[in-house]
Amino acid sequence: MNLTPFIDGSYGVTVIFLLGISLLTFNRYRRAVKRLRAVETR
Amino acid sequence: MNEDVLITGRIGKTGTWFHRYANPGRFLRLVRPALPWLTAFSILITVTGIVWGYAFAPADWQQGAAARIMYVHVPAAWVAMAGYAALAACSFFSIVWRHPLADLAAEEIGPVGAGFTAVCLVSGSLWGKPMWGAYWVWDARLTSVLVLFFLYLGHIALIRAFDNPAHGHRAAAILALVGAINLPIIVFSVQWWNTLHQGNTISITGGSKIYITMLYPLIIASLGFYLSFITLVCARICSAIMERRTRGLLLAAAERAS
Numbered sequence: 001m002n003l004t005p006f007i008d009g010s011y012g013v014t015v016i017f018l019l020g021i022s023l024l025t026f027n028r029y030r031r032a033v034k035r036l037r038a039v040e041t042r
Numbered sequence: 043m044n045e046d047v048l049i050t051g052r053i054g055k056t057g058t059w060f061h062r063y064a065n066p067g068r069f070l071r072l073v074r075p076a077l078p079w080l081t082a083f084s085i086l087i088t089v090t091g092i093v094w095g096y097a098f099a100p101a102d103w104q105q106g107a108a109a110r111i112m113y114v115h116v117p118a119a120w121v122a123m124a125g126y127a128a129l130a131a132c133s134f135f136s137i138v139w140r141h142p143l144a145d146l147a148a149e150e151i152g153p154v155g156a157g158f159t160a161v162c163l164v165s166g167s168l169w170g171k172p173m174w175g176a177y178w179v180w181d182a183r184l185t186s187v188l189v190l191f192f193l194y195l196g197h198i199a200l201i202r203a204f205d206n207p208a209h210g211h212r213a214a215a216i217l218a219l220v221g222a223i224n225l226p227i228i229v230f231s232v233q234w235w236n237t238l239h240q241g242n243t244i245s246i247t248g249g250s251k252i253y254i255t256m257l258y259p260l261i262i263a264s265l266g267f268y269l270s271f272i273t274l275v276c277a278r279i280c281s282a283i284m285e286r287r288t289r290g291l292l293l294a295a296a297e298r299a300s
Contacts (some may be wrong), residue, residue, distance in 0.1 A: 003106060003107050003172055004107075006169065007108065007110050011092065013161060013164045013168075014165060018088065018270060022270075022274065028278070029281045032280075032281040036287055036288045036291075
């Protein structure tokens with residue numbers, strides 16, 4: 001049985017999840033910092 | 043209750059530090075400067091662990107190259123369970139001491155923990171097909187982890203289900219505490235029942251059944267996953283605190299204007 005698709009699939013899912021949640025979290029953090037700064041300096 | 047509270051009406055020395063750091067403002071001041079470092083370390087260690095496991099770790103004598111799935115499956119499973127334990131701890135602090143930081147942490151742990159549980163289930167399923175001949179079996183370990191995933195989803199839904207956020211936090215905290223019973227079931231399921239899933243290979247008290255060349259990448263990958271989880275949750279809590287502060291300032295400005 002060719003194991004490559006199963007191994008690549010597992011690593012692929014993991015990397016996509018880690019990258020995805022990191023990007024979402026980073027964007028949310030940056031937006032929160034920007035909005036707070038804008039409101040504080042108003 | 044702390045005896046000092048009864049005598050002086052103030053929180054005494056016992057646990058004072060603990061209540062001190064439960065303050066969202068103090069948490070933000072402490073954690074924000076550490077976030078870039080935490081991010082750098084978690085990326086470095088996670089990438090090292092994943093690349094080591096994928097490309098350099100030896101193949102297993104029985105399972106061959108499929109054993110490489112272990113370096114993402116096992117760390118994801120450990121983080122999923124540790125995340126739920128953290129969620130239950132936050133829920134306990136929320137119910138007992140009404141710490142606002144505990145509520146925020148519980149709200150932010152849920153989606154990250156659910157994501158790691160999903161990774162554990164998918165990678166386990168992809169490991170199961172070549173080894174067992176099936177993507178899924180209703181085995182005690184697999185089923186209890188699926189229940190963990192549903193508990194996470196239930197918590198995510200329940201905490202946001204009420205118009206009054208305090209009600210949502212309370213209801214979700216009770217669910218998280220009741221659901222914590224699932225954690226020992228997951229850990230001991232391979233001992234209590236005859237399972238297709240293999241037994242525990244790693245033991246903190248010694249007697250691990252894994253060769254050192256496989257253990258090192260597993261430890262590095264696990265450390266990376268734990269650090270990633272902590273970094274993500276801390277960043278999300280900081281974001282939530284700042285969002286709340288922004289809302290408060292906007293509300294105060296609107297009240298002043300009216």
